Amino acid sequence: MIHCLIVDDEPIAHEILEEYVMRCGRIAILGHCRNAMEAIAMLETYSVDLLFLDIQMPLVSGLTFLKNLEHPPQVIFTTAYQEYALDGFELNAVDYLLKPYSYERFLKAISKIKTTKESGPVRSYFFIDNNRSTEKIYHDDIRYIEAVGDYMKIYLEDRYILQRCTLKALEEQLPAGDFVRVHKSYIVPVKKIIAIKKDTVYLSKTQTVPVSQSYREQLLRKFKV
Template sequence: MIRCIAVDDEQLVRDLLEDNIRQIPFLQLVKTCKNALEAAEVLQTTQVDLIFLDIQMPRLNGLQFLQSLKNPPLVILVTAYEQYALEGFNLQVADYLLKPFSFERFLKACNRANDLFRLQQQPAATEEITDFFVNVEYTLVKIVVSDITYIEGLKDYIRIHLSSSPKPVLTRMTMKAMEEKLPAAAFVRTHKSFLAAVAKITSIKRDFVCIGVTEVPVSEFYKENITRMINRPEK
């Protein structure tokens, strides 16, 4: 069961959200709030897994409120203003509902949030993972670990290059988080912005490792990783 709150300064919208939420079997409405300050108070005392969040509210708008949360729950933005969609995506919201919305569109957003919630609840794997999902423009995309050739860091995003596709997968995640997710023995950090699949490396140059015709840079700081990889005992 996903525990949720609805935050909107309009009573009619709060009533609509409450009615819709009560029709979704996997949602449990904890409280409706008329502003972000009320919502913040609820978060301090109650477990909340999902927020239906309006953007245009007095004193503290929804985006400011979301940015103020250290460990925010899942969020579905509910707003009449389409121009905030990109900013919402950058804040990794589960979905973006544009008022007025149908119940079918509301259900679709809730199903997306439910998928993300279930992924978050999965226990830590005791074995090396073989695949995982990343969020790409409100869609969960499956990544097969053995298909990865190398990963490129771009500030708050990473670009995952795959053997099976000429187009890399772009997702909001740090290199550190991705490195921790992947099997340590299967990947080597060559640069602060690059992580290469050991099995895909075809040759090694002074300042690059080659994956076919692609040259992945090796910085001075990470050259010791390449040395350890070369001297790794065979199984």
């Protein structure tokens, strides 16, 4: 069972979430908070797995509240303001629910929650030749891949690896469904995409890759609600 707090200054938001939680059956509500101060008091009292957190609240915003938590639980933002999505995902939010949201969209967010009883996933990988040696590359370490002439740049967190091959050959080594081609010269991990705006994919607030028209439709299909 997932134990949650609902933190929102709108009574109707509490009522909707309470109804969805009761229908879901996986979650127990420990308390209702109208602002960040009440939430802090509840977090000091109870062991909380998940916050349903509004962003625009009196006194302290949800973003500021979360930034100042030393050991925050998992968070699903619930807000009427789409412009805060990038900030929310930068804080490692599980999901971002834009009001008004459906029960089906709520369930999609809940499916992303990790419980303490879940064992960690097995990390998939592949091997590439790198400077006369063979190196293991974990798929979840890849930020994105860029084709530059006859070489592929595999960008990791703090460096990139140059590999002589085609983008198609490299794409065939990646787990189906976990990576998506967004441009004739770019492949990105689906889980690292935090926003799609026109012809640009955001991997963070400052790191972007281009999206070409020919690949845009297949990219958007992966994120349809």
